[in-house]
Amino acid sequence: MQPQTAVITGEVFEKHRPPGYSHPERPARVRVIREEAARLASDGIVALLEPRSVPLEEATRVHDQDYVGMVAEASEYPQYLDPDTYVGPGSLEAALHALGTAYEAARLAYEGRYRVVYAAVRPPGHHAGKRRAAGFCLFNNIAYAAQRMIEDHGLKRIAIIDVDAHWGDGTAEIFYDRRDVLYISFHQDPRTLYPGRGFPEELGRGEGLGYTVNIMMPPLATDQLYLKAWHEIAMPILERYKPQLILVSLGFDAHKDDPLTDLALTLEGYWALLREVLVLAERLTGRGLALMLEGGYDLRVLRDGVRVVASLTEEEPPVREESVEAPGETVGRFRRFVERVKKALEPYWEL
Ligand SMILES: [Zn+2]
Numbered sequence: 564m565q566p567q568t569a570v571i572t573g574e575v576f577e578k579h580r581p582p583g584y585s586h587p588e589r590p591a592r593v594r595v596i597r598e599e600a601a602r603l604a605s606d607g608i609v610a611l612l613e614p615r616s617v618p619l620e621e622a623t624r625v626h627d628q629d630y631v632g633m634v635a636e637a638s639e640y641p642q643y644l645d646p647d648t649y650v651g652p653g654s655l656e657a658a659l660h661a662l663g664t665a666y667e668a669a670r671l672a673y674e675g676r677y678r679v680v681y682a683a684v685r686p687p688g689h690h691a692g693k694r695r696a697a698g699f700c701l702f703n704n705i706a707y708a709a710q711r712m713i714e715d716h717g718l719k720r721i722a723i724i725d726v727d728a729h730w731g732d733g734t735a736e737i738f739y740d741r742r743d744v745l746y747i748s749f750h751q752d753p754r755t756l757y758p759g760r761g762f763p764e765e766l767g768r769g770e771g772l773g774y775t776v777n778i779m780m781p782p783l784a785t786d787q788l789y790l791k792a793w794h795e796i797a798m799p800i801l802e803r804y805k806p807q808l809i810l811v812s813l814g815f816d817a818h819k820d821d822p823l824t825d826l827a828l829t830l831e832g833y834w835a836l837l838r839e840v841l842v843l844a845e846r847l848t849g850r851g852l853a854l855m856l857e858g859g860y861d862l863r864v865l866r867d868g869v870r871v872v873a874s875l876t877e878e879e880p881p882v883r884e885e886s887v888e889a890p891g892e893t894v895g896r897f898r899r900f901v902e903r904v905k906k907a908l909e910p911y912w913e914l
Pocket residue numbers: 727728729814816857858859
């Protein structure tokens with residue numbers, strides 16, 4: 564039987580290397596994913612597919628021409644484009660493969676070739692804006708995939724669900740005044756984490772008002788609170804929006820072991836949340852679900868995350884991880900955040 568899940572990754576994503584000695588966004592992140600995916604592929608559990616590239620001009624579908632040229636030129640030498648974001652000689656090749664692979668994942672999911680397609684790419688993309696590298700990101704992979712599905716396949720409504728611990732400010736910016744892409748992000752309270760924005764009141768502009776949905780989560784937010792936010796906010800909005808395709812910005816940095824953030828999701832929680840997303844995606848769109856890797860800096864979590872993704876089509880999670888109890892203060896803060904999100908969205912969505 565053909566596997567229901569495909570993982571697209573490859574060595575090319577290890578060519579993007581930090582100039583200094585260490586950086587959390589490092590080649591080993593995708594190496595452990597590739598090794599795990601290869602093991603699962605040899606057991607027939609997933610299909611392991613080769614990354615695809617695109618020509619440089621393709622990046623201008625979501626970025627300014629000048630910015631794209633700057634990234635290409637800067638990548639000739641190891642250097643930092645902002646305090647966090649580096650380039651080097653292999654970066655452009657990796658970044659263009661990340662764009663092509665993100666699109667490939669979206670296309671395969673849309674065509675129903677697999678129920679789940681995981682583009683395990685780097686550099687990540689969701690902080691990259693129209694004319695700006697930021698937060699380890701050069702080109703916005705998921706925005707490119709969405710834009711190309713709209714332009715080349717005629718889609719009119721795509722939903723992007725972002726479960727990375729950080730707000731995807733780049734993705735939000737690119738689609739801020741549009742309603743053909745609904746952006747729903749779960750992220751840690753911006754007052755406590757980069758990029759310091761992503762409040763519920765930042766909900767789009769003009770035509771796009773109400774189509775940016777920022778669900779901020781308090782530090783120490785657990786599996787249970789994420790599922791509550793999904794059921795109370797994200798799910799009812801998606802039911803009304805009726806997307807034709809759902810794409811996921813999959814950051815594993817909301818996991819409790821992540822060194823950069825303060826959230827408390829477990830792998831079991833990721834599985835439960837993403838399983839909800841898959842079931843809804845199949846019901847609303849009749850298509851598969853495409854996931855693009857964003858952050859996540861603990862190698863064990865990234866490796867086991869492949870099994871989480873590969874088990875979304877199953878009834879049970881592949882790993883058991885003890886979920887911690889959220890402190891009362893966290894639960895109280897969470898309730899206030901949920902009410903605040905609902906109030907901000909009141910003119911646009913019935914919740
Ligand atoms: Zn992140």
